[in-house]
Amino acid sequence: MNSWIDFKYAVRLLMQKPAFAVMTIMIMAIGLGLSIYNYSFIYSLSLRPVPLPQGERIVVVNMEINGLMDQGSVWDTLAFREMAEEQTSFEHFSYYQDDNMNISGGDRASRYKGLKTRQDLFEITSTQPSLGRTFNEQDYVQGAQDVAIISHLMWQDYFAGQQDIIGKSFYVNGTLTEVVGVMPEHFSFPFNQDLWIPVRHNLAKAEQSAFENVNLFGLLKEGVSKAQAQQELAAIYDRLKNQHKERYRNHGTPMINTYPMMFMGGGTKPILTSMTVAVAFVLLLACINVANLLYSRANERAKETAIRVALGAPANRLVMQMMWESIIICVLGGVLAFLLAQVGLEITASVMDKILSERSPYFWELTMDPHVIQVSLLIIVATAMVTGVLPAWKILSGDFNQVLRDGTRGAQSQSSSRLNKALVILEVTLSCALLTTSAMISVAIQEAQNTDYGIETQNMLTARVGLPTATYKTPEARTQFFYDLVDELNADPVVKLAIAANPLPGQHAYYRDIDVDGFEKTQDNQYHRAQSAEIVPGAHEGLKIQLLQGRYLERTDDANSQKVAVVTQSFVENVWPNETNIIGKRLRYVADVNQKEFEWMTVVGVVEHVIHGQPFIPVKDRPTIYTSVAQNAWRFVSLGVSGSSDPYEMSKSINKALQKLDTNIPAFEFIAYHELLERNISGMKFISNVFSVFALAALLLAATGIYGVIANSVSLRTQELGIRRALGASDHSVIMMLMKQGWLQLVIGISIGLPIAYVLANAILNFMGDLSFTVYSMMLFMPLTIATVVSFATYVPALRAVSWEPSVALRYE
Numbered sequence: 068m069n070s071w072i073d074f075k076y077a078v079r080l081l082m083q084k085p086a087f088a089v090m091t092i093m094i095m096a097i098g099l100g101l102s103i104y105n106y107s108f109i110y111s112l113s114l115r116p117v118p119l120p121q122g123e124r125i126v127v128v129n130m131e132i133n134g135l136m137d138q139g140s141v142w143d144t145l146a147f148r149e150m151a152e153e154q155t156s157f158e159h160f161s162y163y164q165d166d167n168m169n170i171s172g173g174d175r176a177s178r179y180k181g182l183k184t185r186q187d188l189f190e191i192t193s194t195q196p197s198l199g200r201t202f203n204e205q206d207y208v209q210g211a212q213d214v215a216i217i218s219h220l221m222w223q224d225y226f227a228g229q230q231d232i233i234g235k236s237f238y239v240n241g242t243l244t245e246v247v248g249v250m251p252e253h254f255s256f257p258f259n260q261d262l263w264i265p266v267r268h269n270l271a272k273a274e275q276s277a278f279e280n281v282n283l284f285g286l287l288k289e290g291v292s293k294a295q296a297q298q299e300l301a302a303i304y305d306r307l308k309n310q311h312k313e314r315y316r317n318h319g320t321p322m323i324n325t326y327p328m329m330f331m332g333g334g335t336k337p338i339l340t341s342m343t344v345a346v347a348f349v350l351l352l353a354c355i356n357v358a359n360l361l362y363s364r365a366n367e368r369a370k371e372t373a374i375r376v377a378l379g380a381p382a383n384r385l386v387m388q389m390m391w392e393s394i395i396i397c398v399l400g401g402v403l404a405f406l407l408a409q410v411g412l413e414i415t416a417s418v419m420d421k422i423l424s425e426r427s428p429y430f431w432e433l434t435m436d437p438h439v440i441q442v443s444l445l446i447i448v449a450t451a452m453v454t455g456v457l458p459a460w461k462i463l464s465g466d467f468n469q470v471l472r473d474g475t476r477g478a479q480s481q482s483s484s485r486l487n488k489a490l491v492i493l494e495v496t497l498s499c500a501l502l503t504t505s506a507m508i509s510v511a512i513q514e515a516q517n518t519d520y521g522i523e524t525q526n527m528l529t530a531r532v533g534l535p536t537a538t539y540k541t542p543e544a545r546t547q548f549f550y551d552l553v554d555e556l557n558a559d560p561v562v563k564l565a566i567a568a569n570p571l572p573g574q575h576a577y578y579r580d581i582d583v584d585g586f587e588k589t590q591d592n593q594y595h596r597a598q599s600a601e602i603v604p605g606a607h608e609g610l611k612i613q614l615l616q617g618r619y620l621e622r623t624d625d626a627n628s629q630k631v632a633v634v635t636q637s638f639v640e641n642v643w644p645n646e647t648n649i650i651g652k653r654l655r656y657v658a659d660v661n662q663k664e665f666e667w668m669t670v671v672g673v674v675e676h677v678i679h680g681q682p683f684i685p686v687k688d689r690p691t692i693y694t695s696v697a698q699n700a701w702r703f704v705s706l707g708v709s710g711s712s713d714p715y716e717m718s719k720s721i722n723k724a725l726q727k728l729d730t731n732i733p734a735f736e737f738i739a740y741h742e743l744l745e746r747n748i749s750g751m752k753f754i755s756n757v758f759s760v761f762a763l764a765a766l767l768l769a770a771t772g773i774y775g776v777i778a779n780s781v782s783l784r785t786q787e788l789g790i791r792r793a794l795g796a797s798d799h800s801v802i803m804m805l806m807k808q809g810w811l812q813l814v815i816g817i818s819i820g821l822p823i824a825y826v827l828a829n830a831i832l833n834f835m836g837d838l839s840f841t842v843y844s845m846m847l848f849m850p851l852t853i854a855t856v857v858s859f860a861t862y863v864p865a866l867r868a869v870s871w872e873p874s875v876a877l878r879y880e
Contacts (some may be wrong), residue, residue, distance in 0.1 A: 077391035088396070091357045094771070095400025097764050098353025099450060100407030103443045105346040107412055107435050109339050113331045115438075117430045119256065120193035121286060124158075126293060127257070127329050128283035128300065131322040141318070142283050144273040146307060150283070150321075153303045156296035159191045160285040168262055169535050170225060171731035172237035177225055178533070178735035181239070181262035188263070191286045192256050198222075199233040199248035206247075206265045215239060216248035218261040238731060239264065241537030255429045257284070257326055283321075297323040316593070317580070330428055337830040338754055344827060345504065345761045348497040350450065352765055356772040358454045359490055361392060393455035401447040408443075409435065422749040488812055490776045491857075495816025496823070498769030499853050503824035504831075505755075505762030506845035511832050512755045514839060515748050518682035521675050522572045523611040524740035527564075527709040528717040529571060531736040532725070534702045542700040543626060548728065549696050549704055550622070553603050555724040556708055562720050563710040567603040569696070571705040572610065573744045576600050576679035578689060583642055584653035584667065594657055597638055598679050598691040601699050607633070607674060609707070617650045617672035624671075625697040633672040638690030649673050654692070668694065681747040707740060714739055754831070769853070774860040777809060781864040788868050798869040802862070809861030810854075817850045824849075 081088040116122035128150075130141045147162045154160055161184075168181035182188075189201045196216060206214050217226075226232055236245050244264065255261065268279060287296055300321040308315045328335075412433040419427060435443070532552070539545045549567055556565030570576050576598035583595055604620045615636055624631050632654065639649050649670055656665040674693075680686040696704070708717045714737070721734050738746075781788075788801055824846065832838060 074391050074395075077388055077395055081392060081395060087360065090771075091360055091396045092400045092403065094353050094356050094768060095397055095450065095454075096403035096407060097768065098350040099397070099401050099404035099443075099447060100411070101346050101761060101764055102350045102446055103404050103408040103435070103439075104411040105342055106442055106446075107408060107439045108415060108433065109343065110439055110442075111412075111433045112431060113325075113328050113335065113339065115327060115430065115432075115436070117256070117326050118253075118432075124287040124289070125191060125326065126285060126287060126296070126323050127326055128285070129322045129324050129329060131319045142281050143314075144268050144270055144279045144281060145311075145314075146304065147281060147283055148270045148273045149307050150300055150303050154296075154299055156288060156291045156299050157285040158288045159187050160283075161185045161187045161191060162266075162281040162283050163188060163257075164266055164279075164281050165258070165260070167531075167533055167735070169240050169533060169732060170237060170262070171733075172243075176725075176731050176733040178733050179221060179225075179261040180259055181264065182257075182260045183266035184263050185266060188256070191284070192254075194251065194254055194256075196248035197251045199246070201248060202265050207267055209267055209269075213239070213242050213244040214247045214265065215244045216250060216263040217246055218250050218255055219252040220255070221261040222249045238535075241535030241539075241731065253429060257282075258330065258428050259426055293323045293325075297321060327428075327430055330431075337833070341504075341827050341831050342754070342757065342761075345501055345758060348501050349761055349764050349768065350446075352494060352497050352768040352772060354450055354453045355490055355494060356768055356775065357393070357396060358456065359772065359776050361389065361454065362486075390451075390455040394451045397447055397451035397454060401443070401450075404447075405435070405443070418753060422746065422753060487776050488808075491773055491809070491812040492816045492819070494769050494772045494776065495813055495853060495857060496820040498765045498856075499817050499820025499850055500823040500827065501758075501762045501765040502853065503821065503846055503849040504827040505758040506849050507824070507828040507838070507842050508751075508755045508758050508831060510842045510845055511828075511838060512748060512751050514841070515682050515751070516745070518678065518687070520572050520682070520744060521612055521677040524707070524744070525709070526711075527707050527740040528714045528721075529736075529738055529740050529743055530706045530708075530718070530721050530734040532704055532706060532732065532734050534732065536702065538729075538731070539702070542697075545700040545702065546626070546697045549603050549700070551728055552706075552724055553605070555727060556706070556720060559710075559720045559724065561710050561716055562708055564609050564708070566606040566609040566707045567696075567704040568606045568707075569601045569701050569704045570679060571606075571707055571740075571743075572612075572677045572679055573740070573747060574679060574705060575686075576689075576691060580657035581692065582655050582657050584655075586642075595642055596689075597634075598689050599656065599699075600679065600691055600693050601696045601701060601704075602693055603696055603704070606707075607693070612677060613675040615673045615675060616648075617670070619672055619674075620693065620695045622695075622697070624695045628698075630666045630668040630698055631671045631694070632668040633674055633693040634670055635674055635676045635691045637676040637688065638692065639673055641690055668692075706734070766852075766856075770856050770860065773857055774863070777860050778864040781805065781868050785868060785871070789871070792869070801869050802865045805865040805868075806858065806861050809857055813854055813857045817853065821846055821850065 117125055119125060128142070142162065144162070151160045163182050163184040166181050166183065168179055170177045170179055186202045186204070186207065189195065195201065197219065199216070201216065202214065205211055217232075222228060222232060226235070229235065232246050232249060234245060234247075236243050238244065239262070250263075273279075287293070300323070304318075304321055308318060331339075412435070416433045419431075419433075534545055534548060539548060553565050553567050556562050559565075578596060578598050580594035581597050586595075602620060604622050604624065607614070607619045617633070620631065620633055634649070634654075639646075642654075643649055643652065650672070652670045653667045654670065655667045677691055678687045679689070679691060706721060708721060710720070711717055718734075718737050721737075725732050725734055791801060792798070828842075829838075832842075
């Protein structure tokens, strides 16, 4: 009964001052909204288990090299066999090979993400086809009929939902393949796969076989943690590496991850941690502001409270009345926060669709599920408790006898003064840390966006083309197709220029060991390392990559001529720093185990440095070696086609050329070249935007909070200031006294906030290498901004205080 009376009393008090109620509710809505959004975002992208039965136990085995996660296909069948035979942590332990696959035989040629997998994939995921069957033992026998299981999306999209699809045949990379199953809707394990085919490896001969790049994954046993399984696999793999040192010379240690965390990448943990710290600062600012406003209300009602205590009101009832105000404000703010967070998640989902080069993973669903709602409610309850602490402390520690004796609100002026100063320092610290961090990130990302890749890409469209191994078995056949494709495109009157390379500058390149003729290898640094790229001659000239020495690659550099290479100036600086004439030097790729030795290549040209991949450390500084596709022909190339400013016209030219050469080969991943380069930093740009939102919220909360704290502090000192002025102090001296006190708190807050900003910013930007002076200049500019806010927040209340006549100030209560 008492609780209901206290609740109604708190509601009446809030309704008496609607402006106060609205302001405090909005402040809490901002802090809670950003907190709920941040948790929902992080949980949805990296913590929520994959939406499969026992999804919380499905993990992937990555590799950690020098503290970083390598999330590619880094294992081989020998490593799998040894781990599978000795491990005891997994209920099922398996592997797969992911691949993009050419599909034909229907109404058109298309490209789908596929998977070569073992039979137990469907046992691990506990999912059965909605039509047909899974793979059986016969499907894995060498020479058996090639079969495939397709996704529901592929069934509907490519096969138009044919009801008699089971038993139908189509071509997968040029091989006739029979459909034996259709998976349920939304199943696309592990990453948006639409096609599953059996992987046929002879594990008994894995030790003698060439290095087969595979992905390891499995289903943990109940009660076994990821850390326990990782420790076990690490011990097994350490023994294997000692037995095969050359085979695994560049390998690290096993690292177990969830699929969502794997997709996010190994460098995201410090970023997510920094985001959490930043939003915690915002929420803390909101709590401080609301708590201070409620504390000010407690000060205003000090005499009333003292009278109630004198009349016998128990302290716990008074505390609960104060807590009810905090609870009401936080609950109403929480309702608005849920709405703000949901809007933020919807905006984020649309932005991320543009960032990703393909559809987002099936397990990414930016929604507030029951788990997120439960955590959010806990945050709201905790916030209500925190914001109620100050007014409760006011009641429990108040000297109400003194209040009743002197009839003023100044009985706690000394303790209130210390508290107000601490609040100002804390608000300055938090706002300085957030604003400076956000500004440093924004400037660093802007500089990365303006990075010179060493190429010209105006009005150029890019696309990928992959050749099926079944019909293009020899390097000569692949080379001829790529030459014919580029020639066909250049003959199109709509096309001004067509180039091809694997990969194009800006796309990630294979980073490999390089043996340089004449260099003695050491145990610590056995080989030099460089990126490798294969081009159709003419690509360097087309992209306006400057030639520094020698010549570009030419079509005469074919399979029958001397093996040659063009290197970047960065390679020269790393390998031959003191030499000027590089032409004629020799190098070769270091072979993987069981591969024949690569032939020596002669350097015939040096070009300026070109960036392949993201413009961040260490990728942007990696040197590159270019060879001709005629001497090192892979199955894939990336096309660059310029001419019309309309990308659709360029895509039609590419498709027309492919149809003329081979109707079974599609182009895929169409994207304007400048957008391809922008995507290299789009993830960090998004993080920068999120931090900017946090920082703007922090600035708003800090500005209002600092003003409120200082205004309350000056209000409590009204009588003191009246006495000073009555004794002869000038208005100017009173204002300067208050300003100096505000500036002292400012200096202390900034001195604490700047180191926090430095740590946060560097945790996020450590992969960018040495930051520029402009980035660090934000550590000067943003504190000046905060100093302006604090000065204004101090000057306005001070000016109002000296506007009163001393006689009025002396009578102020």
